Amino acid sequence: MSTDFDTGVVVVGAGLAGLSTARKLHDAGVDVVVLEARDRVGGRTLSQTEGDGLLVEYGGQWVGPTQDHMYALIAEFGLETFTQYADGDNLQLADGRLLRYHGAIPTGDPIIAADLMDAMVELTSAAMEVDTAAPWEHPRAAELDAMTVETWIGSQPYCDGAKVWLRTLTRAIFPAEPGEISLLHALFYISSGGGLEKMIGIINSAQENRLTHGSMQVSQRLAGLLGDRVRLNSPVHRIDHDADGVTVHHEHGALHARRVIVAIPPTLAGRIRYAPALPGLRDQLTQRSFMASTIKMSVVYETPFWRADGLSGHMVGDNRLVCTTLDQTHPDRPEGVLVCFIDAAAARRALRMPADERRATVIEDLVTYYGEQARNPVAVYEKSWLDDEWARGCYVGMMSPGTWSTLGPALREPIGPIHWAGTECATKWNGYMDGAVSSGLATAEAVLAEIAATAEVAR
Ligand SMILES: Cc1cc2nc3c(=O)[nH]c(=O)nc-3n(C[C@H](O)[C@H](O)[C@H](O)COP(=O)(O)OP(=O)(O)OC[C@H]3O[C@@H](n4cnc5c(N)ncnc54)[C@H](O)[C@@H]3O)c2cc1C
Incomplete structure (x- = not known):
């Protein structure tokens, strides 16, 4: 492979991990290009304005104490946050009985x-x-x-x-x-x-705060710092590599670089072709790290009517389609919004239903939890992350039994000039936005240390 590079480092993926790693390298003077498959940045965060201006969070949204990397970016970019509504009682459906409780753990039944x-x-x-x-x-x-x-x-x-x-x-x-x-x-x-x-929990826990104008803002601000180094609509499908560098093939061509940082979930990283092929231990790890399953549905009402009944909007179900709800009402808007999570096997069950049946079943669940007033929403917005080509599930990739103990080291170990990042690589708040940022920063540090150790000139 020649040493005539187009750029120093190619980053695959413009989620929070890819953008954080690219930003740190860029700040250190490394020439970097980010290749992103979608027509937007932000990956598993997606904040979109719907109808007459309602902000809908289809992906990751909450931040909470000890998620210091996210709070640092929020402060740096001067982004506004608000506290998740948590007044009143939570609901638990247990054995067909609706129990009220306070705090993180259901206390409706003392045993x-x-x-x-x-x-x-x-x-x-x-x-x-x-x-x-x-x-x-x-x-x-x-x-x-x-x-x-x-x-x-x-x-x-x-x-x-x-x-x-x-x-x-x-x-x-x-x-x-x-x-x-x-x-x-x-x-x-x-x-x-x-x-x-x-x-x-909510207060003093991971669901404490939301970004007033959407969590995707953080990625947009990071991308703004990188300018035209972020290339959208550029899915990467092959990476050629040897000791001298990489050639990263994407939809519109190829980039020759000293290194690549693949900042996507392991299972998606396993769908890229590598030449030469990656060691079996790394490939087996990507085969056994699977994406979880969630459909997120925001159900919009004229008002947050449950608050008048002394309810917080937080509910934990048992075997129905809707597993949990939270009050998703925006402080600047009159509508009441319940965000519903359809998780795991329920998500798979839900996807076998036609869209109108799925929606009707969700509404029926909400009537069970919140009463007849829940029957007539004014709008419903949903996203199945299972069907999203560039996520294939969410919130995070997980290890099936027997994987950590036999293949674990292959998760983060670089392979020659190929490095890995993404929330799945994080050691703190793995699976969360904060973990995505910290994993990106950690990988950038490792790459910078390598560059310093080899006194490279190709930047
Ligand atoms: C419904 C939902 C709710 C969540 N709730 C929360 C929450 O409240 N709080 C929280 O902290 N976290 C939450 N999360 C998790 C959080 O959103 C993720 O952990 C985080 O956004 C992951 O960032 P990442 O950069 O690691 O990966 P991604 O965001 O997945 O970024 C990877 C990027 O790579 C791109 N890509 C993939 N393959 C290729 C390819 N071959 N070539 C080029 N580009 C490619 C993708 O399009 C994507 O943009 C939630 C996620 C979901 C989906």
């Missing part, structure tokens, strides 16, 4: 609540023993990785109500079925988020 407290403490303390940079080094890695979350739930002495809720919690957090995820992966993920309570 269930006591068991849930125990389970949360047990899971969180087990999680804190997992080193998020190297889960495979846990002394019981193979054993924990041979177990699914479902096997663990089934083997616990908790009451049935608590087990039902733990399954619901798994679907909401990952979002996958408890039988699909390795227990080691679940513990890794909980550890990276700082514990279950930090992840599932």
